[in-house]
Amino acid sequence: MKTTGQRHSFLGKYKVGFKNDGKVLALDLEIYNNAGNSLDLSIAILERAMFHSDNVYEIPNVKINGRVCFTNFPSNTAFRGFGGPQGMLITENWVQRIALELKKSPEEIRARKEVEKFNFHNRWKKRGVAMVPTKFGISFTTKFMNQAGALVQVYTDGTMLVAHRGVEMGQGLHTKVAQVAASSFNIALCSVFISETSTDNVMNLV
Known part of the structure; x- marks a missing residue:
């Protein structure tokens, strides 16, 4: 330690x-x-x-x-x-x-x-103040850490299995990836399934 x-x-x-x-x-x-x-x-x-x-x-x-x-x-x-x-x-x-x-x-x-x-x-639209305002960027200045990758498997019944590099921790990432896949392949969202995040199917996870 x-x-x-x-x-x-x-x-x-x-x-x-x-x-x-x-x-x-x-x-x-x-x-x-x-x-x-x-x-x-x-x-x-x-x-x-x-x-x-x-x-x-x-x-x-x-x-x-x-x-x-x-x-x-x-x-x-x-x-x-x-x-x-x-x-x-x-x-x-x-x-x-x-x-x-x-x-x-x-x-x-x-x-x-x-x-x-x-x-x-403004009568109908109102604003409030956060006690501790914060911001956070979405990329890294160390370029190799900005890699993206996904494994997409398309099946004969029209469904799809997607494994991606992102870590789902409550931000709705799996849903967003499924939406992108469904839109890209012009299929229904219910036909897209997300695999668990693992380096055995998508390498170089950050």
Whole structure:
């Protein structure tokens, strides 16, 4: 257990420019990624953290520098989120600091009255505010991890069995793949069946 890598720990140092109403005008951010004693996927994880460091906020002026740090800890590796949570956590930290500085609630900084203004002018369509807004990209900067693959077997009775590389974890991926297959072959959705995800039928799973 002592030699097992963990999720990458990050250090963020930032300067933020903002107005009295909480609107953020500029962000200067330095991110340090603790890789441990080997590189592993630390660069790709750092890149995703940098891409998520604005979270869902519109910031007109942004400067972000990232560094991978070689340390005497066990080599860290990829975990769920792949750097995105670390980048967004740093962002929500400075949002909290702005709120403290202005003596406002963090939710007010995040919303900036936009919800109240929209709801006042729209009778039927309303908006709300998430307590912790997040975003997440769908690809990797490490190109080999963006491979796609599927095994499609077509049977004489008109049905189809599809094995794909994606991991179904509640996001409805199997249904989406079945819909794509049905549309591509112009058959009914009920004629498409999804096989279990396994490297014995589709290689190079990520």
